[in-house]
Amino acid sequence: MAESIQHIISLSSRLHSHDFLSKSDYDWQIQELISILKRSNYSLLSGGLLTDLDPFEHTLPFLFALLCQIDSVQSRTRSALPEDVKPGGKLWSKTIQFLRTLNSSQICYVWREWCQLVEVILRAAENVGKPLLAVRVTSDAILRVDPTASLFTSFHPTFLRLCLLSQAHSYALPILDKHISRYRTGFELPPKNAGGYILSSDNYTDNHATEATDMSTRLTHRDLSKYYLYGGMIYMALKEWDKALHSLSIVISLPVVNSVSKIMVDGFKKWVLVSLLRHGKLATTPKMISTHVARAYQALAKPYVSLADAFEKGDHHRLRTEADLGKPIWRADCNQGLVHQIFRAYDMFLVLKLGSTFSALTTGHIAKRASSSLGSTTSIESLVACLVMSEVLEAKLLQLQRDEFPTMLRFPTSVRVHSKRRDITRLELLRKGYTLELLARGIGERNNEFRMGHDNIDFLMKCQGWPGISGKGTQGGFDSTIAGVEEDIMGDIN
Amino acid sequence: MSAPSLSQEQLAAVISSADTPSKLYGTLSPYEEEAYLLSFQDDRQAELLSQYYAAYFLSHLLTDQIYEARALTKRMPQDLLQTDSSLQNCLALLRANWQHKHELVYKTLRELRWSEILKPIVQSYDTYFQEKTLRELSRTYEAIRPATAASYLGLDPESTARGDPATIGKLTAHGWTRDEQTGLLHPKAIVDDSEKDARSYNELSEIMALIGSRQG
Numbered sequence: 001m002a003e004s005i006q007h008i009i010s011l012s013s014r015l016h017s018h019d020f021l022s023k024s025d026y027d028w029q030i031q032e033l034i035s036i037l038k039r040s041n042y043s044l045l046s047g048g049l050l051t052d053l054d055p056f057e058h059t060l061p062f063l064f065a066l067l068c069q070i071d072s073v074q075s076r077t078r079s080a081l082p083e084d085v086k087p088g089g090k091l092w093s094k095t096i097q098f099l100r101t102l103n104s105s106q107i108c109y110v111w112r113e114w115c116q117l118v119e120v121i122l123r124a125a126e127n128v129g130k131p132l133l134a135v136r137v138t139s140d141a142i143l144r145v146d147p148t149a150s151l152f153t154s155f156h157p158t159f160l161r162l163c164l165l166s167q168a169h170s171y172a173l174p175i176l177d178k179h180i181s182r183y184r185t186g187f188e189l190p191p192k193n194a195g196g197y198i199l200s201s202d203n204y205t206d207n208h209a210t211e212a213t214d215m216s217t218r219l220t221h222r223d224l225s226k227y228y229l230y231g232g233m234i235y236m237a238l239k240e241w242d243k244a245l246h247s248l249s250i251v252i253s254l255p256v257v258n259s260v261s262k263i264m265v266d267g268f269k270k271w272v273l274v275s276l277l278r279h280g281k282l283a284t285t286p287k288m289i290s291t292h293v294a295r296a297y298q299a300l301a302k303p304y305v306s307l308a309d310a311f312e313k314g315d316h317h318r319l320r321t322e323a324d325l326g327k328p329i330w331r332a333d334c335n336q337g338l339v340h341q342i343f344r345a346y347d348m349f350l351v352l353k354l355g356s357t358f359s360a361l362t363t364g365h366i367a368k369r370a371s372s373s374l375g376s377t378t379s380i381e382s383l384v385a386c387l388v389m390s391e392v393l394e395a396k397l398l399q400l401q402r403d404e405f406p407t408m409l410r411f412p413t414s415v416r417v418h419s420k421r422r423d424i425t426r427l428e429l430l431r432k433g434y435t436l437e438l439l440a441r442g443i444g445e446r447n448n449e450f451r452m453g454h455d456n457i458d459f460l461m462k463c464q465g466w467p468g469i470s471g472k473g474t475q476g477g478f479d480s481t482i483a484g485v486e487e488d489i490m491g492d493i494n
Numbered sequence: 495m496s497a498p499s500l501s502q503e504q505l506a507a508v509i510s511s512a513d514t515p516s517k518l519y520g521t522l523s524p525y526e527e528e529a530y531l532l533s534f535q536d537d538r539q540a541e542l543l544s545q546y547y548a549a550y551f552l553s554h555l556l557t558d559q560i561y562e563a564r565a566l567t568k569r570m571p572q573d574l575l576q577t578d579s580s581l582q583n584c585l586a587l588l589r590a591n592w593q594h595k596h597e598l599v600y601k602t603l604r605e606l607r608w609s610e611i612l613k614p615i616v617q618s619y620d621t622y623f624q625e626k627t628l629r630e631l632s633r634t635y636e637a638i639r640p641a642t643a644a645s646y647l648g649l650d651p652e653s654t655a656r657g658d659p660a661t662i663g664k665l666t667a668h669g670w671t672r673d674e675q676t677g678l679l680h681p682k683a684i685v686d687d688s689e690k691d692a693r694s695y696n697e698l699s700e701i702m703a704l705i706g707s708r709q710g
Binding site: 087088130132133136137166167168169170237238239382385386388389390391396397398399400401403410 | 524526527530531559561562565566568569594627630631633634635636637638639642676677678
């Protein structure tokens with residue numbers, strides 16, 4: 001037995017000094033180690049392994065030993081979450097130690113085990129009502145293992161739920177702000193900078209494609225809709241309305257087979273309210289939503305649609321009535337906070353609308369048009385000043401000498417408005433640009449995965465002895481040849 | 495290397511050594527789990543917890559994270575929040591900030607009792623809030639009565655209205671002018687940040703290059 005442990009440690013140590021190994025040797029050795037660890041029984045992986053081993057030096061043995069001991073204590077206590085696994089327990093502290101110090105380049109070889117471990121600590125923290133203890137360590141660990149945070153796993157929704165439960169919204173942002181671009185291939189190639197290895201052998205890809213499929217079978221439509229709904233809720237808490245709308249748009253436009261899910265209806269209700277808070281009207285419904293789904297939303301969220309209608313028509317009295325009548329509904333749907341914010345947004349958009357009509361007016365004029373809730377000209381000035389100070393409204397206030405004279409509000413010349421809009425557009429372009437870059441990278445990776453990249457196509461054409469391909473490049477008749485190859489490849493896939 | 499455990503000495507060292515608000519926030523943030531665990535202990539150190547959470551709360555305000563500051567007040571030990579004077583001060587400060595009641599913000603910062611360890615951060619926030627409001631006012635008003643400006647900036651209303659040189663000097667130092675006839679103050683408009691502008695253009699160029707490379 002001792003020899004086997006020595007063998008594991010020896011193999012693991014060799015991996016750590018992988019600078020001296022070739023790519024194929026590294027791949028082979030890590031597979032061998034994983035295979036030994038998977039075959040190892042409890043007696044081998046128990047004992048002092050967690051005390052003696054350094055989680056960074058021996059990431060894989062440490063991970064398997066942790067999972068084995070968690071499994072053992074679960075079996076012994078006949079509990080999914082025994083005391084040892086909960087915060088303060090022996091295995092909890094070892095897991096936290098592991099997540100903080102693991103060698104991220106090795107985790108991508110044991111994706112399933114990694115997900116299992118993270119799920120255990122997330123569930124344990126939630127179970128004892130201390131979700132805060134798991135969120136930051138999980139967020140940090142996810143980013144170390146997957147710096148782009150583009151891979152969706154089974155624990156992503158749970159992670160966001162814990163962020164919501166613990167009110168630690170900002171801890172979710174490093175993950176949530178990244179675009180998810182990979183679902184099915186839970187495990188692909190390790191990061192390109194992971195020890196300088198880009199593993200591409202058939203054996204490697206095939207093995208892990210199988211593992212990835214295992215992982216993906218556990219991911220469901222529900223996981224995805226929950227993730228984006230929770231994401232939307234986190235952005236709502238931070239009043240990042242644009243991002244919240246984006247997340248909720250994904251929830252409400254997910255593919256539907258027969259009927260819409262409850263999560264999607266909840267998402268639609270929040271989407272209506274966030275639309276009002278962000279734009280002062282209902283945002284355009286995503287084009288991906290089919291007509292029958294849109295009709296279902298309208299029917300299932302009728303009080304929300306009526307509220308939005310009153311808001312859009314500027315009918316303050318009706319808005320108040322709808323809000324009062326719907327109180328039990330808002331409470332049951334946990335949307336009271338959002339509905340409460342609607343009234344301030346109503347006043348805000350009223351001022352913004354006036355700004356698009358007039359070039360200048362006094363606070364007295366606004367008072368005549370505003371709802372009674374705004375009250376005096378002083379409170380109107382405070383609201384307008386607050387809007388301008390927080391850069392929601394582009395205007396200038398001009399106070400007169402004496403208090404009794406109302407303050408003048410001047411809306412800017414077109415040049416300034418255009419300048420502001422230009423800045424907003426530029427920022428929007430930048431955001432889209434980063435998304436595009438991510439998409440381009442994803443396409444590149446998929447091309448490699450499906451062997452659709454230029455290199456592979458060139459290689460394929462050379463192997464088939466097609467004309468027009470020479471070592472000098474692909475000039476001369478390239479277009480027609482490529483067109484033929486693409487058809488050929490698509491034919492194979494079909 | 496793990497950071498030293500949370501203690502009053504460590505907290506004092508962190509507060510005195512952080513030379514920027516973001517560093518203060520960054521250094522205090524990793525202690526939250528430890529503080530959270532401490533709060534469940536029977537013999538918890540209430541004073542340490544109060545000082546830690548108050549300092550951490552203020553570091554949120556110093557880094558313009560008001561929504562997260564509000565969330566922090568929900569993560570704090572709720573029994574301590576209800577009884578501890580420093581944390582009650584934090585709540586009052588949050589409420590004043592949330593409601594954009596500038597006068598109340600200054601009043602909370604200047605007139606309520608803060609523990610010695612927190613005083614440097616409270617002072618920093620006072621200065622930060624005043625400077626931030628001055629920038630915002632410069633963008634918002636073409637002409638403003640001295641009394642209104644004083645209430646926004648936490649200045650003495652009487653001396654500002656009187657045109658006291660010492661008080662007005664603080665504003666004219668930022669390019670504001672005073673109309674002697676009307677007594678109105680005219681803030682100076684803020685110039686666009688050209689450096690930021692140039693950076694955005696560079697980033698856009700990179701994106702266009704990326705699109706170009708994909709078209710080929």
